[in-house]
Amino acid sequence: MKTHSIIAIAYILISCSVFRNERSISTYHSPSQNGKDTVQLLDTLVLDFFNKNYVTNYFSVKTESNELIFKQTIFNSTLDTLELQAKASAGWVAPKFSRTVLPKSCSVIIYSYLVTNHKGYVNTTITLEYKNLSNIEVNNNYIPIILRGWIE
Amino acid sequence: MQESNIQTIVITTQPQSFIESNLEQLCYLITGVNPLNNKNISVSLLDNGGFQFINIDEQNSNKYLGSAFKNKEDFLTKINDFLGKKNEAITRAFSNQKNDFSFPFFPRQYMKPIAAFPNFANEKFGRMIKSWTAIYKLEISAYDNPTTRRSESANVANAGIEITVSSGGHIIGLKYNLLPLESRKGLPLYKVVADENEIPQLTYLLNKETNSVAPFYLATTEESYIPATRESILPTPITNEATFFNPTDFDKGRIVVWLKRVGVKKKLKVKDAASTSKKQSDTITIPIGAKIIRLKPNSENDETTPCVYWWKGSYHLSSFSELNIGINNVVLSNFAGQVIQNDVEHLLSRISSYENKQTEYEAVVKSIKDFSKKVLSKNQVQDGLVAIATSLKINVGDKPATILSLKNSLFKVYNPSVSSTAHFSDETLILPLSFGWFKSDKKLLERFNSVWLKSVSLGNRFEGSSGEGVRYEPMLSDIKTELLQLKDFVDQTSAKNSPEAKWLQTLSSTSLNDIKRIIFLCDNTWKLSGFDRYADYIAIENSFGAFRLPPILNVIIHELTVNSDTFLPFASGSTPEGGTTDTHIGYEFTQDTWEKVNSSGFSSIQKNQDFVDHLYQSHRAYASIALAVIISKAMNL
Numbered sequence: 047m048k049t050h051s052i053i054a055i056a057y058i059l060i061s062c063s064v065f066r067n068e069r070s071i072s073t074y075h076s077p078s079q080n081g082k083d084t085v086q087l088l089d090t091l092v093l094d095f096f097n098k099n100y101v102t103n104y105f106s107v108k109t110e111s112n113e114l115i116f117k118q119t120i121f122n123s124t125l126d127t128l129e130l131q132a133k134a135s136a137g138w139v140a141p142k143f144s145r146t147v148l149p150k151s152c153s154v155i156i157y158s159y160l161v162t163n164h165k166g167y168v169n170t171t172i173t174l175e176y177k178n179l180s181n182i183e184v185n186n187n188y189i190p191i192i193l194r195g196w197i198e
Numbered sequence: 199m200q201e202s203n204i205q206t207i208v209i210t211t212q213p214q215s216f217i218e219s220n221l222e223q224l225c226y227l228i229t230g231v232n233p234l235n236n237k238n239i240s241v242s243l244l245d246n247g248g249f250q251f252i253n254i255d256e257q258n259s260n261k262y263l264g265s266a267f268k269n270k271e272d273f274l275t276k277i278n279d280f281l282g283k284k285n286e287a288i289t290r291a292f293s294n295q296k297n298d299f300s301f302p303f304f305p306r307q308y309m310k311p312i313a314a315f316p317n318f319a320n321e322k323f324g325r326m327i328k329s330w331t332a333i334y335k336l337e338i339s340a341y342d343n344p345t346t347r348r349s350e351s352a353n354v355a356n357a358g359i360e361i362t363v364s365s366g367g368h369i370i371g372l373k374y375n376l377l378p379l380e381s382r383k384g385l386p387l388y389k390v391v392a393d394e395n396e397i398p399q400l401t402y403l404l405n406k407e408t409n410s411v412a413p414f415y416l417a418t419t420e421e422s423y424i425p426a427t428r429e430s431i432l433p434t435p436i437t438n439e440a441t442f443f444n445p446t447d448f449d450k451g452r453i454v455v456w457l458k459r460v461g462v463k464k465k466l467k468v469k470d471a472a473s474t475s476k477k478q479s480d481t482i483t484i485p486i487g488a489k490i491i492r493l494k495p496n497s498e499n500d501e502t503t504p505c506v507y508w509w510k511g512s513y514h515l516s517s518f519s520e521l522n523i524g525i526n527n528v529v530l531s532n533f534a535g536q537v538i539q540n541d542v543e544h545l546l547s548r549i550s551s552y553e554n555k556q557t558e559y560e561a562v563v564k565s566i567k568d569f570s571k572k573v574l575s576k577n578q579v580q581d582g583l584v585a586i587a588t589s590l591k592i593n594v595g596d597k598p599a600t601i602l603s604l605k606n607s608l609f610k611v612y613n614p615s616v617s618s619t620a621h622f623s624d625e626t627l628i629l630p631l632s633f634g635w636f637k638s639d640k641k642l643l644e645r646f647n648s649v650w651l652k653s654v655s656l657g658n659r660f661e662g663s664s665g666e667g668v669r670y671e672p673m674l675s676d677i678k679t680e681l682l683q684l685k686d687f688v689d690q691t692s693a694k695n696s697p698e699a700k701w702l703q704t705l706s707s708t709s710l711n712d713i714k715r716i717i718f719l720c721d722n723t724w725k726l727s728g729f730d731r732y733a734d735y736i737a738i739e740n741s742f743g744a745f746r747l748p749p750i751l752n753v754i755i756h757e758l759t760v761n762s763d764t765f766l767p768f769a770s771g772s773t774p775e776g777g778t779t780d781t782h783i784g785y786e787f788t789q790d791t792w793e794k795v796n797s798s799g800f801s802s803i804q805k806n807q808d809f810v811d812h813l814y815q816s817h818r819a820y821a822s823i824a825l826a827v828i829i830s831k832a833m834n835l
Contacts, residue, residue: 099670131770133760133780137664137720137753138734140782142773160662160734160784163722169657171670175763188763190670194654 084109088118088193091155093128093147093176095187105195114159116193120174122147127179130155135171138164146179161197169194199577199584201386201428204397206341208385208429209411211377211404214247220292224303225251227287229369246356246433247377247406253370266367270314273330277361281306305379309334309359317362329370331362336376340400340413341387352400354411377406385427387413390584398587400426405433417587422528422728424583432530434459444495444503444520448792450731450785451525454739454815455505457488458524484509485533487743489541491813492523494796506800506813508544513800526729527741535574538743542570545742545825548807548818555768558614562826565611569829579744582832589831592748594724597630598701601719604751611826614764622764625714628754632721633660635698639691649680656680659718663726664734665753667761669715678710717757723750731815737783739815740824745832747824755820756781769819772808781819787812 084107091100107114120143122128127148132141132155143155157172170193177186217224225233225241231253233239238255267273285302313333318326336354343350354376362371390397399416403423412430414423423432435458445452484490490505502517529537546566553563574582590607593600609623616622636646650656655676659666668674685702693699723733726749731739738752758765759781771779774790791812794802803809811817 130778131780132778134782135668135761136659136662136666136734137736137756137782138662138666140735140779140784142777142779145778158735158784163662166661167651167657169654169673170666171668171673173669192670 084111084114086114086116088116090119090121090152091174091189091191092121092123093187093189094123097189099190099192101192102194105193106198107195108198109161112160112162114161114197116157116159118155118157118191120147120153120155122149122151122153124178125149126181128176129179131175133173133175135173139170139172141172147176157193159197165197167194167196199425199580200389202389204341204344204387205384206387206400206413206427207338207382208413208427209338209382210380211247211406211409211411212380213409214243214377214406216378217247217249217374218243221249223291224249224288227291228284228372229253231369244373244375246375247404248357248374250374251369251372253368266363266365267330273363274311274314274332277332277363278306281309301378301380303378304359305336305376308336308338308354308379310337312358327365329362329364331360331371334359334361336402336411338402338411338413340402341397343397350397350400352402352413354402354404357402357404357411377404377409377411379411380409385429387426388415388428388580388584390415390588396588398584398591403430403433405431407431407433415584415587417528417583417728422526422583422587424580424587425530435524442499442501442520444498444500446495446498448789450788450815451729452492452523453788453792453813454731455490455492455523455525456527456529457484457486457490457518457522458529459486459522485537486531487527487529487534487537489527489537489741489743490518490523493792495520506795508547509540511543511547513804515800527744527746530576530579530744532576534576534579534744535572538579538745539570539573541742542566542825545818545821546570548810549822551807552768552819552822556614558612559766559768559822562612562822565826565829566822569825569833574832578832582828583744585834586745586747586828586831590748590751590827592724592750596697597632597635597724598697601628601630604748604754607827607831608751608754608823611830612765612823616764620712622758622762625712626717626758626762627710627713627715628717629719630701631660631698632719632724633658634721635693635696638696639693641691642688642693645684645687653680660721662720662734663722664736665717665719665723665757667715667717667757669761674714674716677716678707678713681705681710682707715761717754717761719750719753719757723753726750726753732783732785735782735784737788737811737815737817738820740821742825742828745828747827751827752820752824755823756817759819766819766823769817770808771811771817772806774809774812781817783812783815783817788815 086105086107088102127146129146130143132143134141138160140158141155144153147153172191174189174191175186178184221241222232222234225231229251231239233241238253240252240254242250244250267276281304285304288303311332312335315331316327317329317331335358337351338354339349340352341350357376359376360373361369364370400413401416402411402413404411408431410429413426414430415426417424484507488507490507493504493506495503501519503520503523504515504517506513506515552559590604605623605628613621613623616625636642651658653676655673668677682705685705688694688699688702726733728746728749730749731737733749733753736753736756738749740747740752759769769781771781771783773779774787774794791803791809795813807818
């Protein structure tokens, strides 16, 4: 009962964030190790078979670390378990994620950017593919997630 | 390896023992100073062959008698005369010896000055010339090119002569990094694939063990040498055993390593790498050239390093002398074919879960399976190396032609269907443009700054050491539009005759209409060495024995995969923590997996092929396509 309440509250909060038109980004610096971990938090992405793309607002990040991390919550608003696959279009970006997201649940995806030699304007795409595990006859869905901004 | 009709030159040398036994006399004859018991003279033998003479006293002398040379040309002319006289003196001095010495000690016909400059005294003495130095390379007329009818020359690598003469006219420094050239003979060059008129770049190597200066073909990577005649024998690399240090930290360049020689000091003990027990299995030996994974040594002073490797169907764990471990796969022995076969069988075991996933990929697997049944001879491996180096040659000066050639080689072995009439290659454009090309003309650079950098869709995708793809609208259409505009614009620039401009002229709105993905390659990707293990977050150590692709082709295979749903669609990956990722493998993945193997043993990762990929610095799906290309080229299919 307690778990359901938490999920419900989380869903309401996430929904409020998602249904705005803006795709906001906030930055925080986690305790640094080896000059890494400048983390950018992206707006939540809702998987509902209707969203067709996700484009961030322009971000501007100043970092002296080698790696920049974008972190995004994914919310599965459907009543089915979804299987995810993500592919980064650039050789210097790598996604990390969980393969399955349960119905009405969240998951986190991380996009690691190798910042060395990639400072300045960036505009890269991560293709997020998801499919309904319980109905294999339904076509896979693709959402291009476009991250664009400036890395100082 | 077949010999061609083209004759080249191989030169025999006096042995290093000639230098060693006559060192004092040679120094005296050349410099007029007897080095014996002379505390101002430093004489040493050089590792590659030859010797070095330094007159410390003259170098510190404050006696400035004025310059003996008017200028650089005067200096070189006088040095040339001087060396001629010294040749006569040395020939005379050694003429009565058992081994007749009738050839010039200083091979002036091959010596080409590459630098000549004055050395100035300290400021307190004013700006006065203290001495002059001349540096010579050795350039040998290698063969007559039947196509151009020109005589082609090649340098002797890592050899040369450096002479420093004081302003008083005394030799105060001589570096004779060479062995006296004795006699020359003609030998046929090995044939280069089918067309013997096309000859890859040659270089000469001095081998003090075989007393020869012989030609070698330069492979795709400059570190690689391929014998070019039957008397071309690779010199053994010099190791400095005195400064032994066995690093225990992770080093991305020393995880995948190769056995460069088989030690005799320690008997090789091998155990099953997957076994958790300490009991060792039967002793086996693996040949030089075998690929091994270097684990963490017990200490920095330990001469041996534990390594995991695949041999004859299973993984093993052994300790190897650190001195026997090399960092590149350019190791050719009579077992070269066996080593390749082992690496191929290893890959087959890694990709077993990919079977029956896609019709076109089945053909790739079949070609690998067929090839795995063959053991190439050493000559066949050498032929294959030359064929790969020639047919997959990277010409940075002509990127469109290079990309076309690489594309053809790749899609010949794997080109999935995308419809009943079209293939993957029909809808893929690999852009041969670069920032370097834009920079070559002022107007182009202005356009790059004002159009590309200000466009959301274009941007600067040429930074870095890998590549990037675009397959979504409106970015895709924006790039096509700019390419068509650039086609007209380039005609107004000084780059209008460049290969890139000519390639642009082949584009049309019709030809671009079918394109569904555009791949950009970064400028630095063209400069990757064959021994780089990573291109940004792409692991590119896809070697099989002595065979490997140019790094840029490995990057292309990756970009086609991550920017499509039909090229290797079944390939994915795991993070070291067990999460999911795509086919990217950064060095951090290798480091984390390497640490895990060091702490928990190889068995802790063996069942997850993604972890094995981390350790081998190679995604198995990419390695399989790379191998299919290698097979196609090496076997001339």
